[in-house]
Amino acid sequence: MKIQSAQMGTEVVGVIGAGYVGLVTAATLASLGHEVICVDVDREKIEKLRSGDVPVVELGLPELLHQHRDRLTWSLDAADVFERARIAFVTVDTPGLPSGDADLSRVEAVIGRIPDDVPPMILAMKSTVPVGTGARIQRHLRRQGLDQVTYVSNPEFLREGTALRDVRHPDRVVVGADDLRDADEVARLWAPLGGPLRCCDLASAEMIKLAANAFLATKISFVNEIANVCEHVGADVAVVAEGMGLDHRIGADFLEAGLGYGGSCFPKDVAALKQLAGNSGYHFQLLSAVIEVNELQKRRVVSALAARLGTLAGARVALLGVSFKPWTDDTRESPALVLAERLTAEGATVVAHDPVVGAAAAKVLPAGVAVVRDLAEAVSGADAAVIVTAWPEYGGLLEQGMSRAMARPLLVDGRNMLDPYAAARAGYEWVGIGRPEYATAAAAHIAHPMAGAR
Numbered sequence: 460m461k462i463q464s465a466q467m468g469t470e471v472v473g474v475i476g477a478g479y480v481g482l483v484t485a486a487t488l489a490s491l492g493h494e495v496i497c498v499d500v501d502r503e504k505i506e507k508l509r510s511g512d513v514p515v516v517e518l519g520l521p522e523l524l525h526q527h528r529d530r531l532t533w534s535l536d537a538a539d540v541f542e543r544a545r546i547a548f549v550t551v552d553t554p555g556l557p558s559g560d561a562d563l564s565r566v567e568a569v570i571g572r573i574p575d576d577v578p579p580m581i582l583a584m585k586s587t588v589p590v591g592t593g594a595r596i597q598r599h600l601r602r603q604g605l606d607q608v609t610y611v612s613n614p615e616f617l618r619e620g621t622a623l624r625d626v627r628h629p630d631r632v633v634v635g636a637d638d639l640r641d642a643d644e645v646a647r648l649w650a651p652l653g654g655p656l657r658c659c660d661l662a663s664a665e666m667i668k669l670a671a672n673a674f675l676a677t678k679i680s681f682v683n684e685i686a687n688v689c690e691h692v693g694a695d696v697a698v699v700a701e702g703m704g705l706d707h708r709i710g711a712d713f714l715e716a717g718l719g720y721g722g723s724c725f726p727k728d729v730a731a732l733k734q735l736a737g738n739s740g741y742h743f744q745l746l747s748a749v750i751e752v753n754e755l756q757k758r759r760v761v762s763a764l765a766a767r768l769g770t771l772a773g774a775r776v777a778l779l780g781v782s783f784k785p786w787t788d789d790t791r792e793s794p795a796l797v798l799a800e801r802l803t804a805e806g807a808t809v810v811a812h813d814p815v816v817g818a819a820a821a822k823v824l825p826a827g828v829a830v831v832r833d834l835a836e837a838v839s840g841a842d843a844a845v846i847v848t849a850w851p852e853y854g855g856l857l858e859q860g861m862s863r864a865m866a867r868p869l870l871v872d873g874r875n876m877l878d879p880y881a882a883a884r885a886g887y888e889w890v891g892i893g894r895p896e897y898a899t900a901a902a903a904h905i906a907h908p909m910a911g912a913r
């Protein structure tokens with residue numbers, strides 16, 4: 460029987476998929492007073508969670524899960540959710556297929572586990588799915604005679620690294636449903652967190668998620684192209700982005716030029732939207748360019764290094780940062796993986812460092828890439844170092860002796876995170892993305908008016 464918890468207004472809620480989104484969803488719902496049953500098929504993950512360990516790196520998550528452990532149950536069996544929860548959030552992964560389409564096999568596996576005699580419930584989709592998925596799942600449920608299961612789209616907009624903050628202070632809550640009563644039930648769970656609520660039809664909710672990610676990725680590819688032009692014409696993209704971002708119609712966010720976007724979402728979601736459009740007969744030209752610019756952006760670093768070192772064959776290159784962004788251990792589609800492949804293919808010896816990913820980096824990097832724990836060890840004897848991820852730890856490169864330990868103090872700042880003048884003063888030949896090469900030893904003593912602007 461579906462039950463409400465003893466405390467008025469709290470529910471028994473299911474979360475299926477204990478990854479980045481699932482764990483943050485579970486912890487947040489528990490913190491709002493709900494009893495949460497969180498399921499995963501990964502035995503190792505569930506055992507870790509049962510013993511109080513958190514299998515992903517996310518700021519504040521271990522503390523929140525610990526604080527509300529009495530309201531959290533970890534299970535390997537989705538039946539526990541279908542027996543007891545009134546609302547079940549689906550948070551399984553939906554990776555990209557080689558075709559660019561989203562792989563919905565895990566979502567389908569969850570749907571396949573719903574028993575015929577399940578008590579009335581709402582299935583709330585948080586996983587990112589192609590537009591039309593909700594309608595298809597609803598048809599499937601009807602065909603199976605599961606009329607007591609209703610479906611709601613409740614896309615998630617969190618970013619890794621700031622996931623808890625994003626969920627607790629949402630820019631918006633989107634709930635798509637055929638029946639507004641179902642939308643309302645899901646919306647009420649999130650209401651204590653505030654944020655504008657948009658209830659709409661299923662297809663529009665699904666499209667809001669894909670369009671938002673595609674737009675953010677477009678902003679990044681746009682600023683990266685501006686950066687590339689800046690390099691040709693002598694402008695500084697850091698200054699340009701700041702000046703652009705002051706226009707409230709443009710906004711300052713997501714205008715950081717660099718090695719391009721990575722992660723488990725932008726690459727696959729942009730491809731999925733492009734593919735979705737293609738499958739329905741529309742050629743989404745802009746997204747083709749966004750994807751291509753992003754791919755080339757990672758590779759530009761390889762030519763920049765080759766141009767400066769003469770050849771990459773035999774060169775020792777330190778790759779600093781393996782996660783796709785700081786404050787996470789997630790390496791999915793990290794630019795570091797492409798760079799390591801390309802540099803190794805060109806005959807370079809690659810040494811990788813990441814303050815959080817640590818030894819797990821060796822599993823995702825090409826064979827032959829050494830992974831070291833110590834920053835000084837990573838750069839020691841290197842012909843070049845590349846900052847791939849803007850970990851604050853890389854401010855340590857400016858410490859005395861670091862540049863001198865390199866065979867050649869060539870530092871490519873792939874995230875424009877260091878002050879070029881400070882880098883030059885620390886003895887580096889500093890190369891940014893879309894920034895003029897004014898960080899020479901001579902210039903190091905001149906205070907540039909825009910230094911430290913970002």
Ligand code: NAD
Pocket residue numbers: 475476477478479480481498499500501504537550551552553565566568569585586587588615616617618619723724
């Ligand atoms: P993840 O890979 O970290 O976690 C997914 C979890 O689901 C894994 O632990 C996996 O074992 C589990 N799983 C797979 N099949 C299952 C099944 N049949 N039953 C139970 N558990 C199962 O993925 P994630 O990063 O949390 O992303 C989940 C979804 O949310 C994706 O669709 C993603 O696009 C979307 N999303 C992710 C983010 C993000 O920043 N990571 C943000 C917004 C939306």
Ligand code: UGA
Pocket residue numbers: 587615616617618619620672675679712713714715716717718719720721722723724725728783784
């Ligand atoms: C992104 C979105 O920001 C979230 O809103 C969304 O929920 C999520 O995808 C998702 O659907 O999974 P996330 O991938 O966790 O979140 O991280 P972001 O901060 O968006 O960064 C993505 C990539 O873009 C990173 O590689 C980052 O380095 C890069 N980036 C970001 C830039 O190159 N420049 C920028 O200005 C911002």
